[in-house]
Amino acid sequence: MVTKNQIKLVVSLKQKKYRSQHGLFVVEGEKLVKELLREGLRPFKIFVAIGHDFKGYAEVDQISTTDLKQMSSLKQPNGVLGVFHMTRARQFETSDWIVALDAVRDPGNLGTIIRLCDWFGIKQLVCSEDTVDCFNPKVLQATMGSIARVNILYTDLTDFIKKAGLPVFGAFMDGSSIYTQKMPERGVLVMGNEANGISKEMTDLVTERISIPQFGASTAESLNVATATAILLNEIRR
Amino acid sequence: MVTKNQIKLVVSLKQKKYRSQHGLFVVEGEKLVKELLREGLRPFKIFVAIGHDFKGYAEVDQISTTDLKQMSSLKQPNGVLGVFHMTRARQFETSDWIVALDAVRDPGNLGTIIRLCDWFGIKQLVCSEDTVDCFNPKVLQATMGSIARVNILYTDLTDFIKKAGLPVFGAFMDGSSIYTQKMPERGVLVMGNEANGISKEMTDLVTERISIPQFGASTAESLNVATATAILLNEIRR
Known part of the structure; x- marks a missing residue:
């Protein structure tokens, strides 16, 4: 399930202004979403179109392909759209390039x-x-x-x-x-x-x-x- | 002046099939067209929108921006569109990479x-x-x-x-x-x-x-x- 407000939020994240305001960003595709999860990035929501398999995370919501299409930046949405919390840049070190x-x-x-x-x-x-x-x-x-x-x-x-x-x-x-x-x-x-x-x-x-x-x-x-x-x-x- | 048939021809050159059939291809922008001319490529037609300056070639045709827009592949056509004859690949040499x-x-x-x-x-x-x-x-x-x-x-x-x-x-x-x-x-x-x-x-x-x-x-x-x-x-x- 996805609410109208959630769709509005995800669409707004196409603009830098709203990404900064909410501290959130969007990636699409199962492979990329899974890689960010593996790297320890914190998911806010993971929207998965019906018919796609994606288990093991509390943040997963099954949604319709129509709803996914409304949120996606891609011409051909590919089943999984993840909204993640931005991480802040860590302290830089001057010991490497x-x-x-x-x-x-x-x-x-x-x-x-x-x-x-x-x-x-x-x-x-x-x-x-x-x-x-x-x-x-x-x-x-x-x-x-x-x-x-x-x-x-x-x-x-x-x-x-x-x-x-x-x-x-x-x-x-x-x-x-x-x-x-x-x-x-x-x-x-x-x-x-x-x-x-x-x-x-x-x-x-x-x-x-x-x-x-x-x-x-x-x-x-x-x-x-x-x-x-x-x-x-x-x-x-x- | 550009004829309807010429517009049709240029539009068709967006497809590989017609480029091969006619032995012609299209580049856009004054800089790029001039560079190909300088390199000795043979122009078929150079369409120049009114207001742009492009002299010294018999193949130049002044046209309206509306006509240029019809032929261009760019969202913002930039004044000059050149149609060039393809060159055939020359004999390869095995003396270099x-x-x-x-x-x-x-x-x-x-x-x-x-x-x-x-x-x-x-x-x-x-x-x-x-x-x-x-x-x-x-x-x-x-x-x-x-x-x-x-x-x-x-x-x-x-x-x-x-x-x-x-x-x-x-x-x-x-x-x-x-x-x-x-x-x-x-x-x-x-x-x-x-x-x-x-x-x-x-x-x-x-x-x-x-x-x-x-x-x-x-x-x-x-x-x-x-x-x-x-x-x-x-x-x-x-």
Whole structure:
């Protein structure tokens, strides 16, 4: 059973404003919901369409496919919709690498970057306040379960970096090649906005200008922010 | 001026069937159209909405924004729509690396991979016949101008690889680490489908099983095919 008010609440969670207000977010699909449960995230409600099997949690409500459709962000709802309590970012540690995102706007890019951090064991991701919200449904579909394993903080990025006291790496066309640059045990890797790159303010805080060598024609477009992050995290860990 | 038949033709080019039949494809946006012209691609027609400036080509037709809207794949058409003649794939050379895609289905992933090939100077991309069409509008928006600089062939992949006579690299969870594996001067790098990875048939042809080391929890999801390609091409070139 689902009440009209619950449907209204879940629909409202498509907007960041209401996610923040209620401290709740939505993920869809049995696999993803189960992964978040396994990672210890606290469910608020788990709505399961009739015909789908999902047992063992007090928060499960069987509902009709019509009701599910009303709440879902997907064209083809896939049977299970979980509403979870947000977790607050834990204290950051300066003993390992931190990835810092400066106004990354595309949900697919943020989702991919969270998944990359998880793969490369980067536990800490700090985002400028104008970076797309990590609880945006499109981000969550792209991160898969990684959202539960990476500690994500939204804050004033310049403030954060000034206080961190770590070397700050940023990719620029005129930076030194990552093939020769020595990567330290810890640091901050700043990745910039899709269209404008790293902002002026953040550029001033970068202590190590690096670059990914280009082998094609000089006319080749720059790399997408998510693929550049993949290459740089691989270089940091290798 | 644009005729009703021309509008019908351009709209039909959203489908692969008609693109193949006419040997034409569509790109949108002044920047992208100009880049393809600069790369020497042959325009069939360039439709330019009134108010936009685009000179120097016999194929330019000034049209109304209403007509442009009818032809565009974008929610917000951006003034310029170019129809280009397809180029046929040139002869492949076995003196450098070749990237082979085995049933990559997502247009964004293919677009990103084409852009990566361009960046890393990989001139040859061979695709299985069930890989998404590279002239799909969403692929073209993601590749930017790189589509003109990478030689792309759709063919029977197993046949192609058997004839190439090159070492064949494929990424598998149990492969040897790319940090220790020596990469030769030339070879084929096979990347698999988003959900199923490399097919059984292609797996049998892989001579070198490689893997990207994972540093996070063992529960971390696999990497997205485009980000894995980014890391592997970087390793090949570094």
